[in-house]
Amino acid sequence: MTEGQGLRERKKGRTRQALIAAAVRLFAEQGYERTTVAEIAKAADVTTRTFFLHFPAKEDVLFIDAEARVELGLRIVAERAPGAPPTEVLAAAMQAMIDDVEANDLASGIAALRAELVLTEPAILRRMLQLLYDGQARLAEALARAYGGDLDPIDAAALVGSLFGAVNAAAMAALRAGGPPERVRAAMTRAAALALRR
Amino acid sequence: MTEGQGLRERKKGRTRQALIAAAVRLFAEQGYERTTVAEIAKAADVTTRTFFLHFPAKEDVLFIDAEARVELGLRIVAERAPGAPPTEVLAAAMQAMIDDVEANDLASGIAALRAELVLTEPAILRRMLQLLYDGQARLAEALARAYGGDLDPIDAAALVGSLFGAVNAAAMAALRAGGPPERVRAAMTRAAALALRR
DNA sequence: CCACTTAACTACACTCGATGTACTAATGCA
DNA sequence: TGCATTAGTACATCGAGTGTAGTTAAGTGG
Secondary structure (H helix, E strand, O other), rough: OOOOOOHHHHHHHHHHHHHHHHHHHHHHOOOOOOHHHHHHHHOOOHHHHHHHHHHOOOOHHHHHHHHHHHHHHHHHHHHOOHHHHHHHHHHHHHHHHHHHHHHHOOOOHHHHHHHHHHHHHHHHHHHHHHHHHHHHHHHHHEEEEHHHHOOOOOHHHHHHHHHHHHHHHHHHHHHHOOOOOOHHHHHHHHHHHHHHHO | OOOOOHHHHHEEEEHHHHHHHHHHHHHHOOOOOOOHHHHHHHOOOOOOOHHHHOOHHHHHHHHHHHHHHHHHHHHHHHHHHOOOOHHHHHHHHHHHHHHHHHHOOOOOOHHHHHHHHHHOHHHHHHHHHHHHHHHHHHHHHOOOOOOOOOHHHOOOHHHHHHHHHHHHHHHHHHHHOOOOOHHHHHHHHHHHHHHHOO
């Protein structure tokens, strides 16, 4: 995780981790809205400006893994297509992304906090929805490109949108219902199967 | 549209319309980001504070019809369920909402502007995604309630999420492709059919 | 016609997220 | 050793959004 690289990189990484840790702690302690970026920066012993050199917005401290997860999905699409039908490729990509949540996210304390905040803080929900949309758009484009003329780009978008929409809605409903993480995960897998007809 | 009501109501409505007109004009003329709420208010001859008495946020001037469209969907669910299977009810609700865009939205100049800004302004996209999510969550809950024990709430969420996800993704892809409004509408209808298996 | 209430709007102050810019200092590199 | 690069700082500024108290006019009951 902490690759060597140069000293500069490592220092930057430490600052980043300090910001994340401070943000997570403060969000948990006093709530998201009641925590200012200035506070987070101060707790991490940097200036407010530095926070925004690391994260485009306040909410993004909680979504540090989003990009990697999208790339995981893209990789699977690139690997499998076009040997298998699009729905199967998508099913595999989605399952990998769902499993990735468990593998990486639960280790950090971020997942639980984010699960809570996504239900209570509109700003967090909005950012999640936007990241999901961006990710699904990229995935749809990759899929359409992989299948060339055999898959209309708009149909690809509809297919991926349907899958993401189902999985996200099921996850949110399960979260709202308050079950344990496995229950949420099960709901996501079930929703994926439902969206891709199984 | 302009019901009589009292004079007070009518005045309030006029202020609202003035704000919308000013906002649409300014967004079109100089872009969304480059237009401040203060400018909009000034053009409508009210104070900035008044703007926020009418709209919760800057983006919401462009989504004045969202609530009515959700209620249209809810009404159709309430009327049809549970005589027909959920997917049919949903198909009817979605088709009604799609048609409603054409009926109401295109008349005002807002639809075209919003279609443009949703592609170029992240803030507008975020708000649209949030409104879609809120709407679909309400629809899913209504559906689950309508079918009682015959439809698991999480499955209902997945079903509605799948439909909304497909239709939205297709609409966005069609918009990005740049076709005329009918093309976008056709893409939405096709995506709905695809998500609900036809 | 006259009190009394209600509510839209104003005036003003303020918080906070986010960005631009010029500068400092330390790291990387030849 | 000298130069380029870059993380971080200091400072200024903008704009969205909110709290609050006050003003004015519309609604209401006698």
